[in-house]
Amino acid sequence: MSNATQQMIFVNLPVRDLEVSKAFFAALGYTFNPTFTDEKAACMIISDSIFVMLLVETFFAQFTTQPISDARRQTEVITCLSAESRKAVDVLVDTALKAGAREPQPARDYGFMYQRGFQDLDGHLWEIAHMEGEPG
Structure with missing residues (x-):
């Protein structure tokens, strides 16, 4: 390719x-x-x-041709997006929560990576992560 x-x-x-x-x-x-x-x-x-x-x-x-999964009950995929900083992770997830999302688990800090997620209004899972070494 x-x-x-x-x-x-x-x-x-x-x-x-x-x-x-x-x-x-x-x-x-x-x-x-x-x-x-x-x-x-x-x-x-x-x-x-x-x-x-x-x-x-x-x-x-x-x-x-497959049935559509109900993401509120089953997980098929987690879409992960990078963020420029830990603060940016928190701002985006907190904004999602204020807009009606739910946070399925607490923030995770692995030292080299900080990660939080939310479940959108249709149940789709989104992870927002900042990895050390990234700009910001």
């Missing part, structure tokens, strides 16, 4: 109520690409190369 072109990642997540999910993530400071956002899906911008597609469950179902 060539390194000449930077790869992008699009994480696709099923959501029950797209407008509620968009409001939740907007409260965390994320924006959406209007070109790829409509009544069935919203393209949340994490960075220049990382995007999360929030898809209404019925629309999400068109892309798989």
Whole structure:
């Protein structure tokens, strides 16, 4: 695989109520690409190369023959994002909690890495981590 072109990642997540999910993530400071956002899906911008597609469950179902997991009861994936500092980890997770998320377990400090997480309104797990040696 060539390194000449930077790869992008699009994480696709099923959501029950797209407008509620968009409001939740907007409260965390994320924006959406209007070109790829409509009544069935919203393209949340994490960075220049990382995007999360929030898809209404019925629309999400068109892309798989498997049943859709209920992330409030089962874990299929944990999406981990880096943060520029320990403080940035705390700010983002605390903002998520104020917007209605829940914190499934306490912060973890491994010395070289500080990590906290939240479960969003649809039950999806997000980890926010700062590793020593990263800028910030």
